[in-house]
Every structure is written in structure tokens, then in C-alpha cells.
Amino acid sequence: MAKNLIAERDALLKALELAHRRINEAQKSQKQAEQEIHTLEAQARALEIQLESMHRQFEKRAGEIAACHGHGEEHIRMLEHKIGQGVAESQRLKALLIEAESEHSTNHVPAPRRGVHYEPNSLHVDADVEIEASPPHLRRHRS
Incomplete structure (x- = not known):
């Protein structure tokens, strides 16, 4: 009877150990599934935002086309x-x-240079032009 109890106890320990392994594997699988769900949800949000943006662009262009229709x-x-x-x-x-x-x-x-416009008579120089200039050191006023 004692041998039966020992054998039964060993069998239950093995079953318990197997159950713990299966629980750990299930928890790992659950974490991986949750990460995949989060990744897919993020992708879905990004695609929704992109779809909304494309929809706004489409509406804008449709409005532009409608405004130009006939013109x-x-x-x-x-x-x-x-x-x-x-x-x-x-x-x-x-x-x-x-x-x-x-x-x-x-x-x-x-000949006129490219980008420069002048009249042929505009090359005439007035001899009566007075130029007022003084060396820079005389123009300074000290206070």
C-alpha cells in the first residue's frame, strides 16, 4: 500500500510539473499574442490616420477640380x-x-550686355557734375 501511495504521489508530481510547464508555455503564448495585438492595433491606427489624410487630400483635389470645371x-x-x-x-x-x-x-x-538695358544717348556724360567727397578721417565728428 505504501508503494502504491508513493507511485501515486510520483505520478501526481509529474502531472503537476507537466501542468506547470503547460501553464508557463500558455502564459508565454499569451504575452506573444498580446504583443501581436498591440502591434496590429498600432498598424490599424496608422492606416486609419493615413486613410483620413488621403480622404482629405481627395476632397481638396475634388474641390479644386470642381472649381476649375468649365474654366x-x-x-x-x-x-x-x-x-x-x-x-x-x-x-x-x-x-x-x-x-x-x-x-x-x-x-x-x-554691345549691350545681357540683362542690361540702356539707350544709346544715355552714354552722354555731363561735365557739370560736382562730386563732393572728403577723406574718411575728415568726415568723422568727435563729441
Whole structure:
């Protein structure tokens, strides 16, 4: 009888040890599952925020498109007109450059530099210009 009790006790200890291992494994699995849940919830929140942002952008662009609806052809005509003005101005400037280069070769007047506009008569210098200047040490006033 004592041997039966010892055998039964050993069996119960092994069963208890096995149960503790299974409980520990279950707790580890539960922690891993909870971490995965937190990760998935964070991803879901990030995707919701991104979806809301995209929805706002879509609404904004839809509003812009609706505002331009019917005005697209007018906008195109306006841009074409601006391009035409730019081409005409470019041709006018090319003609002025060619004219200035031809005058330079005949009159030896310096050709206008790019980006600088001057009239041919603007090179005239007044001889009556007075320049008032004094050395820097005389301009200082001591108190």
C-alpha cells in the first residue's frame, strides 16, 4: 500500500510539473499574442490616420477640380496667349540684339550686355557734375 501511495504521489508530481510547464508555455503564448495585438492595433491606427489624410487630400483635389470645371479651356487660352506674348518679346529682343551688334561693328559702340538695358544717348556724360567727397578721417565728428 505504501508503494502504491508513493507511485501515486510520483505520478501526481509529474502531472503537476507537466501542468506547470503547460501553464508557463500558455502564459508565454499569451504575452506573444498580446504583443501581436498591440502591434496590429498600432498598424490599424496608422492606416486609419493615413486613410483620413488621403480622404482629405481627395476632397481638396475634388474641390479644386470642381472649381476649375468649365474654366479649363479659358485657362488654356490664357496660357497660350502668355506663350505668344513671350515668343513675340523674344523675337523683339533678338531683333534689338542683331541691330545692336550691327551698330557695334559700324560705330564701335559697346554691345549691350545681357540683362542690361540702356539707350544709346544715355552714354552722354555731363561735365557739370560736382562730386563732393572728403577723406574718411575728415568726415568723422568727435563729441
